[in-house]
Amino acid sequence: MYVFKRVSFRIAFAAVSLAALIVFAAGCGSTGQGKLVEGKLNVVTSFYPLYFLAEQIGGKDANVINMIPAGVEPHDWTPKSRDLDTVSKAQLFLYNGAGLEGWVNDFLQGLPRDSKLVTVEVSKDIPKISGNPEDEDDHPDEGHVDPHTWVSPKSMMVMAKLVLANFIAADPEHKASYETGYNALEQKLSALDKEYSDKLSGVKKKDIVTSHQAFGYLARDYGLKQVAIMGLSPDAEPKAQDLLNITKFVKENDIKYIFFEELVSDEIARTLAREARIQTLVLNPLEGLTPKEASNGDDYFSLMEKNLQNLVLALQ
Structure with missing residues (x-):
């Protein structure tokens, strides 16, 4: 930097x-919002890149819901009570972490005690880049950690692997299907990385x-x-x-x-x-x-x- x-x-x-x-x-989002589906692995994602990973890996056996609608900036978005209700009934919640979703800790504390939701900080295995502490007065970014991991294909490959592992853990019956989706995605990400x-x-x-x-x-x-x-x-x-x-x-x-x-x-x-x-x-x-x-x-x-x-x- x-x-x-x-x-x-x-x-x-x-x-x-x-x-x-x-x-x-108006900012970023996805058209992936939807409702829970009985009989599928219900996965809620915090924003588009994670929605994309989950859809590619989950295929027909997963129902993926993106929390942030189209036209909304994820840095500024905050969830509503209906979002908490949806997430609490899902099996997986994927969020980026690294300070992108400043609301996530308070949000998860609001989950019902009997919720079986598994939460995954998808960027956790990526070595983080610090912001510029010298510019604190100018750019007061929380924790001075750059959360934009997904912009690199190399990072997306790491994140995809973690998503796969959590899909299999949550729904081992469809392991082969998730691995097929992941392998196709990994090949495309690897080719993009090489390019x-x-x-x-x-x-x-x-x-x-x-x-x-x-x-x-x-x-x-x-x-x-x-x-x-x-x-x-x-x-x-x-x-x-x-x-x-x-x-x-x-x-x-x-x-x-x-x-x-x-x-x-x-x-x-x-x-x-x-x-x-x-x-x-x-x-x-x-x-x-x-x-x-x-x-x-x-x-x-x-x-x-x-x-x-x-x-x-x-x-x-």
Whole structure:
């Protein structure tokens, strides 16, 4: 992770009101919400990447319900009483952990005493990346741990293995079916990992400037350096000096593109791009599908392929 040193220089947009710029649009989710089904392994997931893993592995023998609906930012979402009722009657609850779901501890304490729910922190086997403690005043991210593990195919392979183990433990009768689903998923993730490794090892540049500090695991696993405008949460507000430092970095390192997300406001990224006279590209943190992506049939793999195409373009 690139750590900025405070510098002093003047720039035209330094006086721009950050409060006016930090206006975020609807965020991430999935179309996977549903009801419990008798006779199947009922699995509830906290957000889209885990829903995707569970669906791929569970196949016809699992009923997977995603808690966060389309159009909702998972960093800010909090569950309702009906969510607690659904989860309490399921067999498995998959959540990311690493601080992504700030509500999870209180939520689980509200479960009925007779609930047989098994809870799984799916990111627990992945070595975590710390945030920037030096930026605590600027980006007060809880625990300074980066929760965005799923953005790296390498991490998704680790997470998929843990999901498989818990599916088998909860429903050993369908072990063979779950293993079949997992093997197909693992082959695709392995191929995606190889494609990322092969293509990103050949690019000339290694620095990516992003609107949201969501790509640390991808950067770590594939030899890149992430320079983020905002913190681990997409609504962490940067100070004017942060923007000045990033603009200076962009100019001094011949950065050609600034990456932004479709699910949050791109105003700051575009302001920086205009000031530096460069372009913007999408880099999707895959926290959920937009309604358009869902209707187009996009999923984790198609969006990660688009991410790779944009990374290669930006880093030539």
